[in-house]
Amino acid sequence: MISGATGAVAIVIVSLAKDFGPEYIFATVVLAGLIQMAAGFLKLGKLIRLVPQPVMFGFVNGLAIVIFLSQKDSLMTKNITTGAMEFLQGTPLFIMLGLVALTMLIIWGLPKLTKAFPASLAAILVVFGLVAVLGIDTTTVGDMASIKGGFPEFSIPDLPYTWKTLTIIAPYAFIVLQE
Amino acid sequence: MEDLNHYSTLCIYCFAGVGLIESLLTLNLVDEITETRGWGNKEAVAQGLANTVTGFFGGMGGCAMIGQSLINISNGARARLSGIVASIMLLVFVMYGSELIEQVPIAALAGLMVMVAIGTFEWVSVRAFNKMPKPDILVMVLVTLVTVFMHNLALAVLVGVIISALVFAWESAKRIRARKYVDDEGVKHYEIFGPLFFGSTTVFNEKFDIQGDPDEIIIDFKESKITDMSAIDAVNKLTERYAKQGKKVHLRHLSKDCLRLLSNADAMIDINVLEDPTYKIPVATKYILLILVLFLVQGAVKSQSAENFKLLHHWKVDSLQGSFLYDNTYNEIWGITNKGREYAVIGSTYGTHFIDVTDPASFGEVDAVQGAFSNRLVVHRDYKDYKGYIYAVCDEGFVNDNSTLQIIDYATLPDSVHVVYDTSEYIRKSHNIFIDTSSARLYAAGSYGLVILSIEDPIKPKFIGLYSDIGVHDLYVRRDTAYLNNGEDMRIVDFTDPMNGKQLYILKDYPEKGYNHNGWLNGKGDTYLFTDETKGTRVKVCSVSDLSNFEIVSYIQPKYSDSSIAHNVVIKEDVAYISYYNDGLQVFDISNPKSPVRVGYYNSGNYDTFAPYMGVWGVYPFLPSGKILYSNMQKGLYVIEPSRGYVLGTEKIPVQTFGVEVYPNPIQDQLNVSLNLEQNKEVLFEVFNLQGIKIRTLLSKPLTKGKHDLQFDFGNEYSPSLYLLQIIVGEKRKKFLN
Numbered sequence: 001m002i003s004g005a006t007g008a009v010a011i012v013i014v015s016l017a018k019d020f021g022p023e024y025i026f027a028t029v030v031l032a033g034l035i036q037m038a039a040g041f042l043k044l045g046k047l048i049r050l051v052p053q054p055v056m057f058g059f060v061n062g063l064a065i066v067i068f069l070s071q072k073d074s075l076m077t078k079n080i081t082t083g084a085m086e087f088l089q090g091t092p093l094f095i096m097l098g099l100v101a102l103t104m105l106i107i108w109g110l111p112k113l114t115k116a117f118p119a120s121l122a123a124i125l126v127v128f129g130l131v132a133v134l135g136i137d138t139t140t141v142g143d144m145a146s147i148k149g150g151f152p153e154f155s156i157p158d159l160p161y162t163w164k165t166l167t168i169i170a171p172y173a174f175i176v177l178q179e
Numbered sequence: 180m181e182d183l184n185h186y187s188t189l190c191i192y193c194f195a196g197v198g199l200i201e202s203l204l205t206l207n208l209v210d211e212i213t214e215t216r217g218w219g220n221k222e223a224v225a226q227g228l229a230n231t232v233t234g235f236f237g238g239m240g241g242c243a244m245i246g247q248s249l250i251n252i253s254n255g256a257r258a259r260l261s262g263i264v265a266s267i268m269l270l271v272f273v274m275y276g277s278e279l280i281e282q283v284p285i286a287a288l289a290g291l292m293v294m295v296a297i298g299t300f301e302w303v304s305v306r307a308f309n310k311m312p313k314p315d316i317l318v319m320v321l322v323t324l325v326t327v328f329m330h331n332l333a334l335a336v337l338v339g340v341i342i343s344a345l346v347f348a349w350e351s352a353k354r355i356r357a358r359k360y361v362d363d364e365g366v367k368h369y370e371i372f373g374p375l376f377f378g379s380t381t382v383f384n385e386k387f388d389i390q391g392d393p394d395e396i397i398i399d400f401k402e403s404k405i406t407d408m409s410a411i412d413a414v415n416k417l418t419e420r421y422a423k424q425g426k427k428v429h430l431r432h433l434s435k436d437c438l439r440l441l442s443n444a445d446a447m448i449d450i451n452v453l454e455d456p457t458y459k460i461p462v463a464t465k466y467i468l469l470i471l472v473l474f475l476v477q478g479a480v481k482s483q484s485a486e487n488f489k490l491l492h493h494w495k496v497d498s499l500q501g502s503f504l505y506d507n508t509y510n511e512i513w514g515i516t517n518k519g520r521e522y523a524v525i526g527s528t529y530g531t532h533f534i535d536v537t538d539p540a541s542f543g544e545v546d547a548v549q550g551a552f553s554n555r556l557v558v559h560r561d562y563k564d565y566k567g568y569i570y571a572v573c574d575e576g577f578v579n580d581n582s583t584l585q586i587i588d589y590a591t592l593p594d595s596v597h598v599v600y601d602t603s604e605y606i607r608k609s610h611n612i613f614i615d616t617s618s619a620r621l622y623a624a625g626s627y628g629l630v631i632l633s634i635e636d637p638i639k640p641k642f643i644g645l646y647s648d649i650g651v652h653d654l655y656v657r658r659d660t661a662y663l664n665n666g667e668d669m670r671i672v673d674f675t676d677p678m679n680g681k682q683l684y685i686l687k688d689y690p691e692k693g694y695n696h697n698g699w700l701n702g703k704g705d706t707y708l709f710t711d712e713t714k715g716t717r718v719k720v721c722s723v724s725d726l727s728n729f730e731i732v733s734y735i736q737p738k739y740s741d742s743s744i745a746h747n748v749v750i751k752e753d754v755a756y757i758s759y760y761n762d763g764l765q766v767f768d769i770s771n772p773k774s775p776v777r778v779g780y781y782n783s784g785n786y787d788t789f790a791p792y793m794g795v796w797g798v799y800p801f802l803p804s805g806k807i808l809y810s811n812m813q814k815g816l817y818v819i820e821p822s823r824g825y826v827l828g829t830e831k832i833p834v835q836t837f838g839v840e841v842y843p844n845p846i847q848d849q850l851n852v853s854l855n856l857e858q859n860k861e862v863l864f865e866v867f868n869l870q871g872i873k874i875r876t877l878l879s880k881p882l883t884k885g886k887h888d889l890q891f892d893f894g895n896e897y898s899p900s901l902y903l904l905q906i907i908v909g910e911k912r913k914k915f916l917n
Contacts, residue, residue: 029230029231029233029234030230030231030234030235032227033226033227033228033229033230033231033232033233033234034227034231035227036223036224036226036227036230037223037224037227037228037231038227039220039223039227040220040221040222040223040224040225040227041220041224043220050340051204051207051336051339051340052315052318052339052340052343053315054311054315054316054318054319054322054339054343055318055319055322055336055339055340055343056204056207057301057304057319057322058318058319058320058321058322058323058326058335058339059204059322059326059335059336059339060208060301061300061301061304061319061323061326062322062323062324062325062326062327062335063245063299063326064296064297064299064300064301065296065300065323065326065327066326066327067246067292067293067295067296068292068293068297069327070292071289071292071293071296074285074286074288074289095286096285096286096289098286099284099286099287099290100286100289100290100293101290102290103286103287103289103290103291103294104290104293104294107290107291107294108294112506114500115255115500115501115506116500118254118255119254120250120254120291120294121254123287123290123291124287124288124291127284127286127287127290128282128283128284128287131282131284132282136284138284138285138286139284139285139286140281140282140283140284140285141280141281141282141283141285141288142278142280142281142282143285
């Protein structure tokens with residue numbers, strides 16, 4: 001299982017930062033972490049057994065649909081003049097669809113030939129290589145956002161450590177928890 | 180900071196109630212795919228710790244990422260290393276490789292995520308759609324919609340859980356019923372059935388005719404239960420209303436916890452609790468036999484991947500690769516015993532592996548023999564044993580070379596095994612072999628037909644016969660009578676004279692005909708099962724007690740999938756073990772050949788239903804310990820055993836000491852009870868669900884002395900669950916008015 005910064009957490013955290021200021025983020029995250037640990041020690045994990053199978057099915061299916069639908073973003077581009085997002089048209093659209101289909105074909109087909117190499121990695125490398133070698137003009141990760149970063153520094157949030165502060169961060173901490 | 184929006188705070192706490200759900204659901208999902216069991220609490224602690232530390236570094240915190248986890252799993256990740264690598268690589272990319280990553284086309288990632296979405300979707304839920312109870316469909320669709328449109332997974336799950344709970348409460352509320360009668364003394368009796376709780380109090384109140392009732396009434400809770408404050412309040416109000424009319428109410432048969440609930444509420448309730456006078460009659464004068472049997476009703480909705488079996492061991496070789504043709508690494512399975520220890524014999528693209536399956540401490544491969552042909556062209560191997568030797572063949576090889584009959588001496592196990600014969604003088608390739616121990620003959624099947632060898636000297640096979648009328652795919656032989664599966668037909672041939680087989684029967688056209696593939700005879704020799712290796716064809720159950728009256732009497736198919744392909748069937752006495760591509764190992768009781776009953780199954784993996792050569796190849800159920808071995812073409816050897824408390828097949832649930840047998844278990848459509856009475860007795864059979872609510876009375880009448888075989892049809896009216904069967908013998912029951 002892989003854990004990381006998910007969109008849902010981001011929504012909560014951003015709204016907190018907007019309302020109260022970024023320094024509260026740190027305290028919220030720490031509090032959520034502590035509550036999560038408490039839940040673990042109190043063995044609350046078994047509550048998950050109360051979730052019936054149809055709910056599990058619905059959850060998983062909904063998730064699959066969300067993942068599927070969110071891929072439509074890759075067919076959008078930013079209009080340089082208006083700044084609005086709009087659908088690709090003409091050749092860029094077909095290039096995009098073609099590359100998507102190629103990726104899917106490799107992921108579907110490669111495991112039938114060999115399992116020695118992870119199919120998804122192979123698909124990414126092939127499409128990556130194809131785009132690089134042929135110089136195809138298509139949207140890349142860099143067009144969406146820069147991922148460059150550096151090491152963070154240790155800091156203890158500079159906050160008034162009062163009950164009042166707790167009432168502000170606690171609800172957000174709970175939300176992070178449920179994600 | 181002062182203007183905290185109270186409404187949103189409330190909502191936030193609402194959601195917080197489902198705390199941690201998403202991470203735990205992801206864990207659940209991963210568990211389902213990998214067939215492992217994650218530690219939810221450990222995960223919570225780890226994540227909490229990580230978030231706490233992250234906070235001090237200005238991070239935004241995180242949780243389980245479903246998409247990434249699924250990609251990870253689908254690429255074969257199983258252990259910690261993959262997660263560690265993922266995070267370290269992410270760090271490396273962010274720090275040093277960002278320019279490279281930024282060149283990756285979005286199209287590749289979109290394609291990947293679409294495949295993840297397709298893989299994540301529970302297609303089985305669509306297939307089973309019309310088989311699910313309506314409230315379940317509603318819940319499933321609703322959860323899906325909330326997830327899709329509100330993007331709030333935790334809320335979706337919360338909504339689903341609440342609706343499911345309400346539906347359950349509503350269904351339970353409908354169960355409350357009252358049986359009314361007036362006894363000789365003019366006292367009116369209300370016998371209440373079903374639980375009395377907040378959902379059922381209204382219906383409960385409607386049962387009583389306060390105006391019309393006599394001065395004294397008795398409410399009997401023998402078949403009911405007062406569960407909560409609403410119920411106490413309802414009882415309280417009811418007695419008050421009777422009291423206003425000057426009538427007296429007795430409550431009878433309150434269970435201990437009901438009484439405790441009522442005494443807790445002493446102050447607010449005034450009732451007259453009456454003991455049933457007949458309740459205390461000494462047991463000695465009556466003959467009361469109470470048997471509770473837990474049994475399962477199987478249903479149409481796939482909810483788990485195993486029933487009545489539990490996994491003991493799993494074995495595979497990570498370095499072995501599957502065949503080029505079908506990606507099957509493993510093929511045939513067989514079992515042997517030596518010096519009190521049990522071993523599995525399993526074929527692979529490499530050769531033949533011997534695995535000690537006696538106990539957990541010694542479990543593991545003890546030796547392996549490389550096949551004469553040993554590479555990724557190998558698809559089929561086959562094994563049988565005779566007098567301490569394993570006979571091994573392979574159906575792949577080059578034209579003039581490389582595939583042989585190997586005879587392997589296993590008397591020196593657990594140390595090692597030795598190949599004592601390895602030539603292609605009689606058999607170069609064979610699809611399947613069978614050994615008829617009664618005449619010490621080995622039959623090897625292939626496109627050439629049959630080659631028959633005498634193995635009176637087990638290590639010096641001698642050619643004694645040939646059958647070349649048709650290419651034979653697989654066969655079963657007993658006392659020189661061979662049942663041949665030839666793809667296009669099935670033949671029964673008498674090989675008393677091995678050079679001149681005499682055809683006794685041929686089956687060419689039959690319903691649901693596919694590629695006639697494999698068959699087996701039951702213990703008594705009157706029932707023969709065969710498989711067709713073609714999608715949508717069921718396993719045929721044939722009556723062969725009289726070959727002039729050969730008849731297909733029934734068909735077998737697991738209920739869950741319409742498209743599963745049966746591969747091989749093996750029968751131990753009257754229990755058929757059928758290995759399915761895609762549908763795992765399915766076990767049927769065929770003691771009544773006309774209506775086979777599924778008694779268990781074990782499925783080690785979900786495969787694309789359309790892919791051939793994926794899933795279970797074969798099964799070996801003959802080990803003395805009762806352990807069952809089966810081979811999964813991709814996943815290797817599985818050692819399973821019937822779960823505790825369940826005994827398969829012709830053996831019955833172990834309550835024989837009382838003269839009662841109940842079978843099969845789990846039941847599918849029909850429950851059989853056989854009962855031996857020492858004298859004429861009143862007999863009562865009742866079925867309860869796990870809430871203790873009686874759902875059906877199967878039988879209530881006097882039976883005469885002697886043995887009775889009773890059958891009860893269950894049909895499809897019960898949802899799959901555990902039920903209790905209560906059998907009461909000899910207690911005198913009152914006759915009721917209605």
